[in-house]
Amino acid sequence: MQTMQRLRSAPPRYWLVLVAVVFFVGLPTVTTSFQSSEWTQVLIFAIVIMGLNILVGYSGQISLGHGALMAVGAYTTAILISRYQVNYLLTIPVAGLLTGLVGFLLGIPALRLSALYLALATFALAVVTPSLIKRPVALTHGVDGILIASPDPPRLASDTFAAITGGTVMTSDQWLYYVCLVIALVLFWLAWNLIRHRPGRAMRALRDREVAAAAYGINVAGYKTMAFGISAFYAGVGGALYGITIGFVSPDTFPLALSFQLLVGAVIGGLASFAGPLLGGVFSFWLPIASSQFVSSQPWIPAGIASGFQKAGPAVTYGALLILIMIFAPNGVVGLIYAGYARLRTRLRGAGDRETGQMPPDPQTV
Amino acid sequence: MAEFIQQVVSGLASGGVFASLALALVLIYNAMGLVNFAQGEMAMFATFIAFTLITRGVNFWFAFPLTLAAAFVGGLVIERVVIRPVERAPVLTLVIVTLGLATLINGAAGFLYGYVPRSFPSPFSTQTVNILGAFASYQDLSVIAVSAIVLVAIYLLLQRTTLGLSLRAAAFHPEASRLLGVRVSWMLAVGWGLASAVGAVSGIMVAPVLLLEPNMMQTIIIYAFAAAVLGGIESPLGAVVGGLIVGVTVNLAGAYVVGGNLELAVALAIIVAVLVIRPHGLFGRPSARNV
Numbered sequence: 001m002q003t004m005q006r007l008r009s010a011p012p013r014y015w016l017v018l019v020a021v022v023f024f025v026g027l028p029t030v031t032t033s034f035q036s037s038e039w040t041q042v043l044i045f046a047i048v049i050m051g052l053n054i055l056v057g058y059s060g061q062i063s064l065g066h067g068a069l070m071a072v073g074a075y076t077t078a079i080l081i082s083r084y085q086v087n088y089l090l091t092i093p094v095a096g097l098l099t100g101l102v103g104f105l106l107g108i109p110a111l112r113l114s115a116l117y118l119a120l121a122t123f124a125l126a127v128v129t130p131s132l133i134k135r136p137v138a139l140t141h142g143v144d145g146i147l148i149a150s151p152d153p154p155r156l157a158s159d160t161f162a163a164i165t166g167g168t169v170m171t172s173d174q175w176l177y178y179v180c181l182v183i184a185l186v187l188f189w190l191a192w193n194l195i196r197h198r199p200g201r202a203m204r205a206l207r208d209r210e211v212a213a214a215a216y217g218i219n220v221a222g223y224k225t226m227a228f229g230i231s232a233f234y235a236g237v238g239g240a241l242y243g244i245t246i247g248f249v250s251p252d253t254f255p256l257a258l259s260f261q262l263l264v265g266a267v268i269g270g271l272a273s274f275a276g277p278l279l280g281g282v283f284s285f286w287l288p289i290a291s292s293q294f295v296s297s298q299p300w301i302p303a304g305i306a307s308g309f310q311k312a313g314p315a316v317t318y319g320a321l322l323i324l325i326m327i328f329a330p331n332g333v334v335g336l337i338y339a340g341y342a343r344l345r346t347r348l349r350g351a352g353d354r355e356t357g358q359m360p361p362d363p364q365t366v
Numbered sequence: 367m368a369e370f371i372q373q374v375v376s377g378l379a380s381g382g383v384f385a386s387l388a389l390a391l392v393l394i395y396n397a398m399g400l401v402n403f404a405q406g407e408m409a410m411f412a413t414f415i416a417f418t419l420i421t422r423g424v425n426f427w428f429a430f431p432l433t434l435a436a437a438f439v440g441g442l443v444i445e446r447v448v449i450r451p452v453e454r455a456p457v458l459t460l461v462i463v464t465l466g467l468a469t470l471i472n473g474a475a476g477f478l479y480g481y482v483p484r485s486f487p488s489p490f491s492t493q494t495v496n497i498l499g500a501f502a503s504y505q506d507l508s509v510i511a512v513s514a515i516v517l518v519a520i521y522l523l524l525q526r527t528t529l530g531l532s533l534r535a536a537a538f539h540p541e542a543s544r545l546l547g548v549r550v551s552w553m554l555a556v557g558w559g560l561a562s563a564v565g566a567v568s569g570i571m572v573a574p575v576l577l578l579e580p581n582m583m584q585t586i587i588i589y590a591f592a593a594a595v596l597g598g599i600e601s602p603l604g605a606v607v608g609g610l611i612v613g614v615t616v617n618l619a620g621a622y623v624v625g626g627n628l629e630l631a632v633a634l635a636i637i638v639a640v641l642v643i644r645p646h647g648l649f650g651r652p653s654a655r656n657v
Binding site: 056121263 | 399400401403448451452455457458459461462463465466467468469470471472473474475476477481580584585588591592595627628630631633634637638641642645
């Protein structure tokens, strides 16, 4: 009885979470194996962007080098699997922890840097990473990269999947999709707990006013490096999953553009929000694909321009969107939705929300 | 020894290129406290303009000032259109906007000119001249000379003209300058134009060596960051000295210590080392923070 009442009075966002989970769980049963593998990458992006969001959105530090951190995670997994024949599922937490350690160590010099210098140093890191990976050839196989065999789904999972879909055999891609989904759910849940409790409040406080936060007894250095470490952990797990999903890692898998793509995702989705990283993952994966498909499908666009757009289009779209969003909607898509929802509610109920007496959510600026 | 001198001379030549781009970064940093991540891409695009002019038959020494003028106008327009709306926004927003700008310009160049590397005509002969038993190419020496001329010109502009005084005043104390009749917001735009033109010099100087393509400046900008940070990011003189030091260090390290491919890592090491040990660089003032 009480549960029913609690369910009925739950705020709409809990229903949205439920809808999202049902959508993602059901997706591979209605799409092809290839489409699931695309959505796997969306989930991976969402994981890494969640980590970036903890760093940039909540603790107010900037990193342009998360692609490099993903590389650390992916190479850890690749080397453990190909050299030491470790089970791929076991390599994921190892990759996460190792990358987290790297991030924590990066966070220590970052403490002394202003946001601008931090941006600069991490940008340099992202540019240098591919050539750093190429060097220890014995370990990383240089430019050749490392192949990762795609894992077979376990018996239990494939039987359940066949029962639900009516006999379809579960492919490796679909299995990996579910692995990523479970990991994404766990990591989002952890992030939720982190943000809603003491560490999250501390990080937001030092983001908004560092000196005041320190005066309240918040360990500024501790929380800043912790944010770096946690963020890197997410990037490492995401990188490990990325390597396993693609089945191949090479220095060119992690170019500067990847770090960009992640930042764009975080910004477009909406910094310092929870749905932001998920939307950001969807956008940063589908945007280049959708935009070039759109251009080549339009008959009025000459073929010459359309073919030029295939290569340069994503960069143009990303760049223009980044600028436009920063100027017109600094809180991203989530901010736009909130603003629209608030206006709608005002129109329907009149000003203010007297029923619950809740304050409208503060606009969160970057 | 001869080889060593050769390495130093070619290091100085690349140092001149880094110094120009670092100077562009410093100009914008001084104007608005922002590192412009799009500086390299702006220089690359200007180089493409020069390339177009030269291949259409314009003489190099006519195309060069024409390109600088175009870069100046381009920088001015970019400031008015893209930067102005976020002028007062937090640093993070500004950084993201300039990153967006970098991506946009890179994509636009890829769209207009493609990603095939093109050889850029050099106005200087590739012959070498003998200095103390070492061979230095005219190309390198000319790059050093052109960079030096640009740097002196910027110095004279900033220190000896009314415009330079207004620029410095607007950056130093915006409110007081506005009261004294300096159009501060406009000065920001001029600063961007100036930086864009200075950056364009580095692009044109490096293009004959690197081959022209949209990603040409991606590594150069890292060296320029290292140069600016090493010199102290608010010091024009520091940018020049930093550029030369970085150029020579990277060249020598590439030749004798780390080998090719890892030269970029040397720049990263310089950036990190300076930021950790001496964040205000060689010529900058240590910054004090008001609490």
